[in-house]
Amino acid sequence: MSGVSEVLSMYRVPREVSITECHEENIETEQGSFTLKYPVLSPEIVVDAARKAQNARDVYLAHLPLMEVVEKIDRAIQKWLDPDYPLRRWAEALLPILTGYHSDIIRLELKRYMRNFRKKELLRFLDEEFDHPGMLDGFRPRKSGGMSRAYGPHMIFHVFSGNVPGVQVWSLIMGLLVKSAALGKTSLAEPLMPVLFSMSLAEIDERLAESIVILPWKGGEVELEAKAMEACEALIVYGSDETVEAYRHRVPIEKRFLSYGHKISLAMVGKEALTADRYEDTLHRLAADIAIYDQQSCLAPQMVYVESGGVITPKDFSQLLACELERYEKKWPRSALSHEEAMAIHKMRNQAVFAAINGADVNVYMSEMNTAWTVIFHRKADFSGSPLNRTIHVFAVDDLETAAETLTRFRRYLQSCGLAVGPERLFSLSERLGTCGLNRICAIGEMNRAKPGWHHDGRFNLLDLVRFVDIERTAEMLAEQYDPDVE
Amino acid sequence: MDLKGNVVLVTGASRGIGAAIARAFAAEGACVIINYLKNEARARDVVEEIREHGGEAILYQADVRDEAQVGQMVQSAIDQYGQIDCLVNNALSHYTFNPKTRKTAWGISWEDYQSQLDGSLRGSYIATQAVLPFMKEKGRGRIINMVTNLIDLPIVPYHDYTTAKAALWGFTKNLARDLGHFGITVNAVAPGLTYPTDSSRETQEDVREMIVKLTPLKRLAQPDDIAGVVLFLASDWGRFVTGQCIRVDGGLV
Numbered sequence: 001m002s003g004v005s006e007v008l009s010m011y012r013v014p015r016e017v018s019i020t021e022c023h024e025e026n027i028e029t030e031q032g033s034f035t036l037k038y039p040v041l042s043p044e045i046v047v048d049a050a051r052k053a054q055n056a057r058d059v060y061l062a063h064l065p066l067m068e069v070v071e072k073i074d075r076a077i078q079k080w081l082d083p084d085y086p087l088r089r090w091a092e093a094l095l096p097i098l099t100g101y102h103s104d105i106i107r108l109e110l111k112r113y114m115r116n117f118r119k120k121e122l123l124r125f126l127d128e129e130f131d132h133p134g135m136l137d138g139f140r141p142r143k144s145g146g147m148s149r150a151y152g153p154h155m156i157f158h159v160f161s162g163n164v165p166g167v168q169v170w171s172l173i174m175g176l177l178v179k180s181a182a183l184g185k186t187s188l189a190e191p192l193m194p195v196l197f198s199m200s201l202a203e204i205d206e207r208l209a210e211s212i213v214i215l216p217w218k219g220g221e222v223e224l225e226a227k228a229m230e231a232c233e234a235l236i237v238y239g240s241d242e243t244v245e246a247y248r249h250r251v252p253i254e255k256r257f258l259s260y261g262h263k264i265s266l267a268m269v270g271k272e273a274l275t276a277d278r279y280e281d282t283l284h285r286l287a288a289d290i291a292i293y294d295q296q297s298c299l300a301p302q303m304v305y306v307e308s309g310g311v312i313t314p315k316d317f318s319q320l321l322a323c324e325l326e327r328y329e330k331k332w333p334r335s336a337l338s339h340e341e342a343m344a345i346h347k348m349r350n351q352a353v354f355a356a357i358n359g360a361d362v363n364v365y366m367s368e369m370n371t372a373w374t375v376i377f378h379r380k381a382d383f384s385g386s387p388l389n390r391t392i393h394v395f396a397v398d399d400l401e402t403a404a405e406t407l408t409r410f411r412r413y414l415q416s417c418g419l420a421v422g423p424e425r426l427f428s429l430s431e432r433l434g435t436c437g438l439n440r441i442c443a444i445g446e447m448n449r450a451k452p453g454w455h456h457d458g459r460f461n462l463l464d465l466v467r468f469v470d471i472e473r474t475a476e477m478l479a480e481q482y483d484p485d486v487e
Numbered sequence: 488m489d490l491k492g493n494v495v496l497v498t499g500a501s502r503g504i505g506a507a508i509a510r511a512f513a514a515e516g517a518c519v520i521i522n523y524l525k526n527e528a529r530a531r532d533v534v535e536e537i538r539e540h541g542g543e544a545i546l547y548q549a550d551v552r553d554e555a556q557v558g559q560m561v562q563s564a565i566d567q568y569g570q571i572d573c574l575v576n577n578a579l580s581h582y583t584f585n586p587k588t589r590k591t592a593w594g595i596s597w598e599d600y601q602s603q604l605d606g607s608l609r610g611s612y613i614a615t616q617a618v619l620p621f622m623k624e625k626g627r628g629r630i631i632n633m634v635t636n637l638i639d640l641p642i643v644p645y646h647d648y649t650t651a652k653a654a655l656w657g658f659t660k661n662l663a664r665d666l667g668h669f670g671i672t673v674n675a676v677a678p679g680l681t682y683p684t685d686s687s688r689e690t691q692e693d694v695r696e697m698i699v700k701l702t703p704l705k706r707l708a709q710p711d712d713i714a715g716v717v718l719f720l721a722s723d724w725g726r727f728v729t730g731q732c733i734r735v736d737g738g739l740v
Contacts, residue, residue: 280668283668316623319623319624319669320668320669322626323668324668326626363624365626
């Protein structure tokens with residue numbers, strides 16, 4: 001351990017907001033010791049911080065030209081793409097300890113994630129959803145006549161989840177692009193990245209960062225949450241169905257409410273991906289989707305449908321996947337589990353073993369002495385969620401097209417499908433999957449990495465946040481008549 | 488070396504190197520299936536000797552060139568122990584190692600080659616195929632194929648025997664490539680002339696002396712020397728070794 005000793009506030013408030021009381025946590029890392037300061041919050045602090053952030057936004061961010069906002073975010077991101085950037089080094093030291101994920105996974109995935117927000121990608125986000133991104137600066141002509149302008153909310157209350165490090169940055173950046181102030185409630189599981197990212201923004205433009213409030217508290221602090229809801233114009237809630245419902249019931253009807261709740265993703269492997277020259281790569285990719293962030297992201301697969309007819313059977317596939325997960329465990333051990341999480345895995349294993357004893361067509365492959373990984377092979381296609389943490393169901397199917405049709409029953413929960421099929425089937429199968437309710441088809445091996453401009457849960461990133469104001473053609477025409485110089 | 492609870496099938500284990508390997512496994516706590524073809528009395532001696540020392544062994548007669556017989560042997564081991572952790576392919580078609588009476592390149596027939604290929608290569612293939620489903624299911628396993636250092640240095644050119652063993656070494660490397668994904672290692676052990684065994688009895692003193700002279704460790708191999716390397720490959724210490732051939736010949740080749 002080096003002699004570095006840093007004190008780091010796990011919150012961010014505008015300069016004139018004073019937080020007097022904190023409790024501290026000391027953490028030893030490879031880079032030295034950190035004292036993390038968590039604020040003791042009151043409803044008054046939430047109100048005060050939100051008001052000042054919104055004022056800062058009203059007088060500054062709201063009037064910044066969009067391209068300047070893009071440039072400033074890009075400059076902050078560029079800092080994060082430098083391996084020696086001090087805040088990146090802090091994140092790489094602290095996140096493995098705060099989240100339990102292996103430091104190599106954090107190091108690799110964090111930088112990959114940050115690359116999603118370079119200037120060129122931000123332009124992609126904007127162009128994807130706006131005919132004229134300039135609408136966020138002022139009225140712009142419409143193809144159908146008239147002019148329109150888009151306004152983001154004065155303030156967005158982001159309720160972040162803590163399952164995947166850094167994922168909150170996406171939401172913060174989307175808010176900045178529509179020129180909204182942010183009040184981010186972080187999860188105690190990962191309160192770090194929103195704070196560090198807003199610090200980076202402050203290094204680029206302190207006035208811009210004044211529009212951002214980041215506060216950690218444990219979900220269910222009703223008074224704090226009520227004040228936050230009052231202060232905002234829009235809410236974005238990430239988390240379990242319970243979390244989403246808890247907010248949905250309380251949010252006043254006039255507020256915009258967006259939620260990203262419980263979702264299930266899956267993978268499909270066609271026989272053409274199981275030829276003698278391809279199967280190794282196919283397995284390696286799928287194992288990565290399972291191992292990276294231990295399936296905590298809703299993007300990660302919970303089950304895989306494997307087609308018969310390749311050189312390896314679906315059962316071979318299960319055995320090989322088990323071996324590959326064992327190798328991942330040696331390379332990047334899974335994070336430590338809570339008692340409840342471990343029990344969920346034991347329960348599922350026991351049920352499967354019991355079913356196998358009673359004659360069900362099921363084989364269970366699992367790590368010995370611990371819950372590090374579990375593969376449950378089913379000879380009969382079905383649908384079954386996983387308790388996560390590197391636990392997966394493998395279903396043998398004669399053909400993927402038929403399996404896809406059975407998914408319709410679960411459309412409420414379906415999100416991503418990692419697909420490994422040949423080009424002649426890609427579109428026909430995607431059509432079926434789309435019909436069943438899935439909204440993202442990606443390569444296996446890339447499931448955890450949604451791309452800029454994707455339709456999150458089938459919706460928009462920016463358009464859902466803004467309201468449009470139209471100047472109709474008639475108003476334009478009539479105005480012309482009142483021109484003192486009119487013919 | 489802790490091999491307690493491991494289940495090991497040694498083919499051709501009634502005598503010589505095979506018997507030494509079986510005894511060594513048993514001494515380290517493994518349950519050993521002693522396979523033999525004809526010599527029941529000698530095989531029974533090996534089993535009894537193991538049991539006298541508190542080890543566990545069972546006897547199974549099967550011709551490794553016969554799929555049905557090998558299938559039954561493996562199934563019977565699974566029924567008894569539930570698993571097979573290690574397969575040692577040691578059996579070969581009967582062969583007499585006699586430098587004086589060996590067949591020459593111009594006197595040997597294809598049938599001679601075929602006979603050795605059937606025992607060394609096909610026998611190993613059949614036994615491997617029989618244990619594979621169980622090793623795949625466990626996600627681990629060890630397959631050890633007995634070859635010879637004559638592949639590197641045919642100091643006495645036993646054409647049919649050495650060619651078949653060279654084929655087994657090729658089989659080993661290829662198998663290692665595919666089975667590694669399943670957590671199964673496949674290696675070969677290449678003994679030098681090992682004495683005393685039934686096979687080497689007819690190798691005359693002058694040849695033995697010549698080999699000793701050329702050998703850095705200045706003696707011939709003994710069956711226990713070979714067994715030690717086999718045990719290493721089967722043990723947890725050998726877990727990251729696959730597709731290798733370890734020469735056990737005192738440094739001759």
